[in-house]
Amino acid sequence: MIDRRSFIRLAAVGGGAVFMSGLPGQAMAALAGKSVRQAVSPTSSEHDFYFIQMSDTHWGYSGKANPDAANTLKTAVTTINALEVQPDFIIFTGDLTHTTDDPAERRRRLAEFRDIVGELKVTAVHCIPGEHDASLDGGEAFQESFGDTHFSFNNKGVHFIGLDNASDPEGNLGDKQLEWLKNDLAQHAKSARIVVFAHRPLFQLAPQWGWDTPDGDKAIALLAPYANVTVFYGHIHQEYHYQTGNIKHHSAKSLVYPFPAPGSQANLVPLAWDPASPDKGLGFRDVETNTATGKVAISELPVKNA
Numbered sequence: 001m002i003d004r005r006s007f008i009r010l011a012a013v014g015g016g017a018v019f020m021s022g023l024p025g026q027a028m029a030a031l032a033g034k035s036v037r038q039a040v041s042p043t044s045s046e047h048d049f050y051f052i053q054m055s056d057t058h059w060g061y062s063g064k065a066n067p068d069a070a071n072t073l074k075t076a077v078t079t080i081n082a083l084e085v086q087p088d089f090i091i092f093t094g095d096l097t098h099t100t101d102d103p104a105e106r107r108r109r110l111a112e113f114r115d116i117v118g119e120l121k122v123t124a125v126h127c128i129p130g131e132h133d134a135s136l137d138g139g140e141a142f143q144e145s146f147g148d149t150h151f152s153f154n155n156k157g158v159h160f161i162g163l164d165n166a167s168d169p170e171g172n173l174g175d176k177q178l179e180w181l182k183n184d185l186a187q188h189a190k191s192a193r194i195v196v197f198a199h200r201p202l203f204q205l206a207p208q209w210g211w212d213t214p215d216g217d218k219a220i221a222l223l224a225p226y227a228n229v230t231v232f233y234g235h236i237h238q239e240y241h242y243q244t245g246n247i248k249h250h251s252a253k254s255l256v257y258p259f260p261a262p263g264s265q266a267n268l269v270p271l272a273w274d275p276a277s278p279d280k281g282l283g284f285r286d287v288e289t290n291t292a293t294g295k296v297a298i299s300e301l302p303v304k305n306a
Helices: 004-011 069-081 103-117 140-146 175-185 216-223
Strands: 016-022 029-033 048-054 089-093 125-128 151-155 158-162 193-197 228-233 241-244 247-251 284-290 295-301
Touching: 069 103, 089 228, 103 140, 175 216, 193 216
Parallel strands: 048 089, 089 125, 158 193, 193 228, 228 247
Antiparallel strands: 016 029, 016 295, 048 284, 151 158, 241 247, 284 295
């Protein structure tokens, strides 16, 4: 794990926005710089690790919001495979594919997505559904390709939880999943470091655009007694940071097209494609954590189109 002085020196040499924060704790810095994963070495402490979050790849999308949509996911896979140090795992936080009313086409797109990400060097790849993947069939096709729509696992002292707030057409978690979450959390001390993944925001960001989880307050109430909780989500196609009590919520950029700021206009439509800056607003995120200190570094990485 690099120290803060080395991180600041690294961050001074260009790139995207980097937010360094703690689990728990306030943001330590907002710096322009390279990803901190560029400084992780094979000799890092066994407590140091990073994972990559990708979201809203919308495989199968075709339209003017991204004429290069057939390549951005593949470019991201190539970029990640080129990293000198590979992440512990990769998480896709929903909308793996673009919606279709045709069940056969939905399965074809999910299978193609699975094959593309199957080229990743990292073998630990987790996926939760978005409404484009799952809301029309209750997650049936998604489960055929990727298994359970919600799950939990542990990695080097951190407990990770994947929630499904997309299979329900209204974006609810539902009583059954909330009971599962309650039982999962009950196995951990209130001081445990917990990271939650969801597709939609758990809080009421812009309900008029569907940027909420109607029963998300129940999940937040279950998480609130735990001192060290961070939520990573997608759905809104941009970087956004919010806090409910001691819980931090961080959204991820999309790999297909960006959306406008929450509630900034009457209708939700993608931002216009800029041929001069084809990767503007697009990217994936890496997250570095140290279980000994509880510190987390979040870095947004743009996808560079060829």
